[in-house]
Amino acid sequence: MSGIGFGIGFGIGFGIGFGIRFGIGFGIRFGILGLIAGACVADVPSDVIAESHAAQRDEAQSVTPPTIATRAARLPDVVPAITYDPFTPAAVLADRELDLPPSFEAGAVLHRGRPDDRVVALTFDDGPGGVTTRRVLRVLGDHGVRATFFVLGANAERQPKLLAAIANAGHELGNHASSHTSFRSLFPSQIHAELDQTADAIESVTGLRPRFVRPPFGRFPPSSVDLIRERGEDIVLWSVDANDWAGGSAESIAQGVVAAAQPGAVLLMHDTAPHTADALPLVIAGLTKRGFTIVPLSELLARPAFR
Numbered sequence: 001m002s003g004i005g006f007g008i009g010f011g012i013g014f015g016i017g018f019g020i021r022f023g024i025g026f027g028i029r030f031g032i033l034g035l036i037a038g039a040c041v042a043d044v045p046s047d048v049i050a051e052s053h054a055a056q057r058d059e060a061q062s063v064t065p066p067t068i069a070t071r072a073a074r075l076p077d078v079v080p081a082i083t084y085d086p087f088t089p090a091a092v093l094a095d096r097e098l099d100l101p102p103s104f105e106a107g108a109v110l111h112r113g114r115p116d117d118r119v120v121a122l123t124f125d126d127g128p129g130g131v132t133t134r135r136v137l138r139v140l141g142d143h144g145v146r147a148t149f150f151v152l153g154a155n156a157e158r159q160p161k162l163l164a165a166i167a168n169a170g171h172e173l174g175n176h177a178s179s180h181t182s183f184r185s186l187f188p189s190q191i192h193a194e195l196d197q198t199a200d201a202i203e204s205v206t207g208l209r210p211r212f213v214r215p216p217f218g219r220f221p222p223s224s225v226d227l228i229r230e231r232g233e234d235i236v237l238w239s240v241d242a243n244d245w246a247g248g249s250a251e252s253i254a255q256g257v258v259a260a261a262q263p264g265a266v267l268l269m270h271d272t273a274p275h276t277a278d279a280l281p282l283v284i285a286g287l288t289k290r291g292f293t294i295v296p297l298s299e300l301l302a303r304p305a306f307r
């Protein structure tokens, strides 16, 4: 259809144009906006959703069906307003940047461990991602490091063997929902369905249901905090974003993460990003040199990863 043709042309044109002028991040954003605007009926496969995590960060509402978007607009648009510059190599999120309402009791939303010990946790979002995930697993295995993978149910269902490989290597699995749709765009029943789908996929290979939940984009309506806690699960965000999804060399990604790490940090990386596995040996070496021990999230947060 001409709409789709226009959308593809418009998207690619804008993507390349803005990419050259303003950097790849903007290029991808405008490219995807163009595609959505023109094609508008495109059913984006979830592996594409995972790969375009960065670009969708601000566009999640745009791809939401109109009926849901209308209802979501009535939801309070409050937490957590995570703000950072996506073009810096790595960003540290201070407590204040999480912007939780004062009525929330401490510990309702976790984003780092106790700051007393020089321990950090490595977390990987958006997989399992095929070859990029296998490369990350190899590096972790070579260095004897255990990490936590927040998987998407849609990806996990397609790659049960890779999901099992992650678990069998001694890593922890967390719930990143299924389709990477912002919880702010979903009804409570849809949030349950997203979390159940991913938990089912994890249970099918481990026999256990995950306890740690990381909402897509780190965004969620305040009402979903109780919803998730009543499920017996914990919301776990992060304190350092490697920004590996935004591009950059392995060296710049690693330098940013190592410099930003602080005692108790939860480090966010993506096993779907192309340079993450290359950055990982440098990250592990740099953290070790700074005296940090890398531990699984359950150890950092002193609570079980499964229930």
Ligand SMILES: [Zn+2]
Pocket (backbone or CB within 6 Å): 053, 125, 126, 176, 180, 216, 217
């Ligand atoms: Zn994600």
